[in-house]
Structures are given as structure tokens and as C-alpha cells.
Amino acid sequence: MDRLLTLEMFVAVASEGGFAAAARKLGSSPPAVTRGIAALEARLGTSLFHRSTRAVALTDAGAAFLEQARRILADLAGAERALRGAEAEPRGQLYLTAPVMFGRLHVLPVVGALMAQHRDLAVRMMLIDRDVRIVEEGIDVAVRIGPLADSGLKAVRIGWVRQMLVASPAYLARRGAPVRVADLAGHDLIAAMGPRAAGEWQFVSGRWRVDPRPRLVLNTVDGLLAAAEAGLGIANLLSYQVIKAVDAGRLISLLAAEQPAALPVHLLFEPSRAGLPAVRLFIAEMKARMRMAGLV
Incomplete structure (x- = not known):
């Protein structure tokens, strides 16, 4: 069975908590998903799920593999998007997250201007005062205030606050x-x-x-x-x-x-998304916004 397909099945089962739910999400059948997971486990030489009549849970090996699988799929999707039009007009859906008040004061004006200039661009923005799991929740760009934890994500500092x-x-x-x-x-x-x-x-x-x-x-x-x-x-x-x-x-x-040392303001995103026209433009406009607001 196709390796990419089995990875998609694995991530779907882990995310949805079951084979039937994963099959519905993928537009497949439970037996096909079961075969796909079995093929993946055979290829890896380890069990990825604990199975019972009531629930499916990740094994330790499965939990360790999940983050890598998600990143592989995200990198591939990003590469495909970039290849389809690295220099193209921003279009499609841009997923953003930011702290509530920062988003309202500084991100929303940028989003409004981008949407006015690019009619084929749509934006989904989550304003919330907690760190969102970027890969798992499909976020293109996250605004983070304060020190960053080590990760495989790319960070661009756009300003400072105190x-x-x-x-x-x-x-x-x-x-x-x-x-x-x-x-x-x-x-x-x-x-x-x-x-x-x-x-x-x-x-x-x-x-x-x-x-x-x-x-x-x-x-x-x-x-x-x-x-x-x-x-x-x-x-x-x-x-x-x-x-x-x-x-x-x-x-x-x-x-x-x-007053203690200033806190950095970063834009955080997966490296695979760096080439997307909407992401590139959003980063550039946020830098300009921070300069205008005197936050650099």
C-alpha cells in the first residue's frame, strides 16, 4: 500500500480516535484503514496502536512517531502549495492565531487590508490567550509574545513589548x-x-x-x-x-x-509554509505594522 496514504491513515486514526471515524474523514472504509495501519506497522516493525473493542490508543512508539508523521505530511503539503505558485497572487485560506487584544489591535487591521487587496484570499483567525499547537491545528502563522520554546518551527521577530x-x-x-x-x-x-x-x-x-x-x-x-x-x-x-x-x-x-527586559514578538510558522504567497505577504505587512506602531 502507498506509503503516503498509510501515513495519512495513521494520523487520521490518531486524531479521530478510531478506525471508523478516520475512514469517514478520509472518505475510505474501515477495512481499508485497518489494512493500511497493518501495512504501516509491518513496514516499521512495531505496533502503533493499542486496540480494544471500545477504544484505540497510541502505543509509546506510535506517540513518538505521530509528530514526525504530521510534520512529513505538512512539509509535503507546503511544498506542493509552493510549487503550484511561489510567485502567485495570495489566494485560498490563511489560518492565523494571536493573543486576543494584540490580534484585535494589530493583526486584524493587516488582515483587513490584505483581504481588500486580494479578493481570492480568505482568512480564518483564532484570537486566544494561550499557545495553540500550530501543526496539529493547521495554523499557517501564529503570533507569540515572550520567549519561544525550542521547536522545528521558523520564527521571525517583528517587535518588542514591555x-x-x-x-x-x-x-x-x-x-x-x-x-x-x-x-x-x-x-x-x-x-x-x-x-x-x-x-x-x-x-x-x-x-x-x-x-x-x-x-x-x-x-x-x-x-x-x-x-x-x-x-x-x-x-x-x-x-x-x-x-x-x-x-x-x-x-x-x-x-x-x-520595568524588566522587553519581551519579543514573533511570527511562528512551519518552514514549509514560508514560501506561500499569503504567508510571505502577511509577514511583510506585520513588520510594517510594528514599525508604524513603534513596537520595533
Whole structure:
């Protein structure tokens, strides 16, 4: 049986959790998928799945092989797309992901301009404040803020952002402004859930343990901003999230001399997608957007 087809069957069974579901996804039959997996296992000389009457689960060897199989299929698909038109007009579906507020402020304007210029381009964008598994979820380009983990993915740095502590003029008039990191212990703190959850805040002078617990914890950046502007306490946010409110005087920057090192903003994607017209153009336009926003 064709090696590529058996790889597609293997990934489908692992993703769908069963032979019948994989067959439906591939437009095949369960017996054909069963034969394909058996042929692949015979060729590799190892079992890839534990089988029972109720479930199918990956063996240790299967789990180790899955990531490689997905990457092989993704690389092949990318090579085919590039060959069909490396210099062609951007067209088809572009899959993006970005943190919610960064996506709304900086990615969406770029997407809107690209769609206006290229009528055959469609975009699917996932705005979410967590790291998405790029290969598994079929993402073309992901925006990542902060240090990157080692991976086989290609990264292009497009800018920098900084941590900023902010509070409203009304709160500071009522409670006073901290002049040292240690002074935060006497203030009401507003903290985030998720990737930047409270616990420790980073400063030039070192990590500061948020203790006692924050008075208010929210799960969205918009909520944190609204709470800070309403005078409910001091919030720890990123520069791109608060710069408009600071410039307008609705929030005041605190302990600026204690700001830690800037965090990089990267575009992350599979190497096989680098030659796609839509990906190339999106990267170029995001670089221009960051320069215009003063985030480089």
C-alpha cells in the first residue's frame, strides 16, 4: 500500500480516535484503514496502536512517531502549495492565531487590508490567550509574545513589548503611588488569569511574590483595563495593551525604572509554509505594522 496514504491513515486514526471515524474523514472504509495501519506497522516493525473493542490508543512508539508523521505530511503539503505558485497572487485560506487584544489591535487591521487587496484570499483567525499547537491545528502563522520554546518551527521577530504597571489617577489620589517594588504589598492589585497569571511579577530588581493574593483577578485584558481605569487597583499589563490609556491620561505608568527586559514578538510558522504567497505577504505587512506602531 502507498506509503503516503498509510501515513495519512495513521494520523487520521490518531486524531479521530478510531478506525471508523478516520475512514469517514478520509472518505475510505474501515477495512481499508485497518489494512493500511497493518501495512504501516509491518513496514516499521512495531505496533502503533493499542486496540480494544471500545477504544484505540497510541502505543509509546506510535506517540513518538505521530509528530514526525504530521510534520512529513505538512512539509509535503507546503511544498506542493509552493510549487503550484511561489510567485502567485495570495489566494485560498490563511489560518492565523494571536493573543486576543494584540490580534484585535494589530493583526486584524493587516488582515483587513490584505483581504481588500486580494479578493481570492480568505482568512480564518483564532484570537486566544494561550499557545495553540500550530501543526496539529493547521495554523499557517501564529503570533507569540515572550520567549519561544525550542521547536522545528521558523520564527521571525517583528517587535518588542514591555511589562507596565498602571493605575488610574483616582486610585493614586486615594492610595498614593508606590515608589519601590516593596510598596506594592500595601496596594490593591489587579491580576490576570492564564499565561500571565499572578503569583510572581518580574522586575529589574528581581521577582516579587504577589502576596497577599490580588484583590481582583480577571480572565480578559479588556477586563483588567476596565478595572484599572475604574480605580480598583494596580494592574500588570503589556505596553501595547495600555499605551492608549496612558497617553490619554486615563492610566498612569508606575515604577517605570523597574520595568524588566522587553519581551519579543514573533511570527511562528512551519518552514514549509514560508514560501506561500499569503504567508510571505502577511509577514511583510506585520513588520510594517510594528514599525508604524513603534513596537520595533
